Amino acid sequence: PPRGPRRARLPERHEEPVLSVSQTEPKDPHPRVLRSVSVVSLMTAVSRVLGLVREVAMAYFFGTSALKSAFDIAFIVPNLFRRLFGEGALSSAFVPVFGETLVREGREPAFRFGMRVISMLTAVLGLITIAGMLLSFPLARMLPPESRWLIPLPMLRVMLPYALLICVAALLSGMLNTLGKFAIASLTPFLLNLIWIMTLLVVCPFVFRAPERQIQVLSWAILLAGLAQILFQLPALGRCGFRFRLRFRGMFRDPGVKRVLCLMGPASLGIGLIQINV
Numbered sequence: 001p002p003r004g005p006r007r008a009r010l011p012e013r014h015e016e017p018v019l020s021v022s023q024t025e026p027k028d029p030h031p032r033v034l035r036s037v038s039v040v041s042l043m044t045a046v047s048r049v050l051g052l053v054r055e056v057a058m059a060y061f062f063g064t065s066a067l068k069s070a071f072d073i074a075f076i077v078p079n080l081f082r083r084l085f086g087e088g089a090l091s092s093a094f095v096p097v098f099g100e101t102l103v104r105e106g107r108e109p110a111f112r113f114g115m116r117v118i119s120m121l122t123a124v125l126g127l128i129t130i131a132g133m134l135l136s137f138p139l140a141r142m143l144p145p146e147s148r149w150l151i152p153l154p155m156l157r158v159m160l161p162y163a164l165l166i167c168v169a170a171l172l173s174g175m176l177n178t179l180g181k182f183a184i185a186s187l188t189p190f191l192l193n194l195i196w197i198m199t200l201l202v203v204c205p206f207v208f209r210a211p212e213r214q215i216q217v218l219s220w221a222i223l224l225a226g227l228a229q230i231l232f233q234l235p236a237l238g239r240c241g242f243r244f245r246l247r248f249r250g251m252f253r254d255p256g257v258k259r260v261l262c263l264m265g266p267a268s269l270g271i272g273l274i275q276i277n278v
Contacts, residue, residue, distance in 0.1 A: 036182045043186035050193035057200045067215050070151035074219070077156060078163035080276075081128075085121060085167045089271050093263035095174045097256050102178060111242045113256040114175050118168055119246045120257060125164040133157050158219040165226030172233040175242070184236045188229045195225040 062068035085091070094117055102110040136153050143149055173185035199221035204214040234244055251257055 036180075039182050040186040043183065043190065047187075047190045047193060050190060050197065054193050054196050054200075057197055061200055061204060061214065062211065065211070066148060066151060067211055070148070071155055071215050071218070074152040074155035074159055075222070076278075077132075078159050078161075078166065080278075081125060081163035082166045082170065084268060084271055085125065085170075087170050089264040089268035090117075090121065090167070090260070091170055091174050092267055093260045094171060095178060097260055097263070098175060099178045101256060107241050111175075112247070113254065114171070114242070115245060115247050116251040116254050116257050117260060118171055118244075119248050120251045121167055121171065122164065122246060123248060123251075125167060129160045129164055132160050154216065155219045158216070159222055162223050162226040165223070165230060169226065169229035169233065172230065172237060176233060176236060179237075179240055181236050181240075184233055188232055191228045191232055192222070192225040195221050195228060 058068065062071070094114075098110055098114055098117075101113050136157050140150060140153050169188060173188055176182070176185040196218070199218055203217055203221070208214050208217055234242075237244075
């Protein structure tokens with residue numbers, strides 16, 4: 001049976017949502033910038049304090065001996081490549097292109113471009129490292145037996161691969177900084193000083209007594225620290241979707257890699273002259 005007259009349904013009112021002040025005005029980026037600066041400054045300060053402790057420990061164990069001077073010379077060579085490629089021309093050219101690719105194309109193309117730049121760096125510095133290690137043997141035979149330049153050569157053979165490791169670690173740090181992950185990237189140099197100090201205070205006094213053996217072990221510790229700096233950053237990048245796979249095929253045909261090489265030309269000239277003078 002019919003149920004009686006239906007009531008006329010009134011049309012629904014579509015009210016405009018009321019936006020709060022926080023929704024209509026852009027958020028102030030200053031607190032985020034200050035927070036990031038504070039994190040980087042704190043981690044850098046910790047690393048610098050450990051660097052001072054490291055130098056005090058080196059002075060205690062080796063003083064101003066010829067061994068210490070030879071170690072410093074051997075350590076300067078990989079640091080030259082670090083300042084030229086890792087923290088210098090290559091890094092300053094890589095970060096803007098990586099950031100632009102990240103914004104325009106997304107994370108996957110940006111990571112693919114970053115992996116090609118790392119592959120290029122691995123190929124070039126790997127060849128330089130192998131050539132330097134091989135050339136040190138005929139150089140040792142050319143020098144007279146009493147030459148002081150024979151002292152740093154064994155340490156140089158060990159520490160030359162550190163140039164490749166620290167440059168790759170610097171590029172990974174640039175990627176993390178571009179992604180806004182500042183803590184891991186700024187804490188990475190802390191590992192070198194920590195491993196260096198632990199080797200001086202634990203391994204050298206209790207395992208090896210001869211200074212020649214101690215300084216050689218310290219060279220291997222620096223190489224280990226370079227590897228640790230890479231492994232320390234990979235989990236953070238992995239959580240962002242990055243996979244560390246070297247891509248040698250077609251790396252020089254990549255437009256981004258070509259752009260990085262063009263950008264780093266003038267910078268490498270200036271930085272290279274300064275480092276060679278040093």
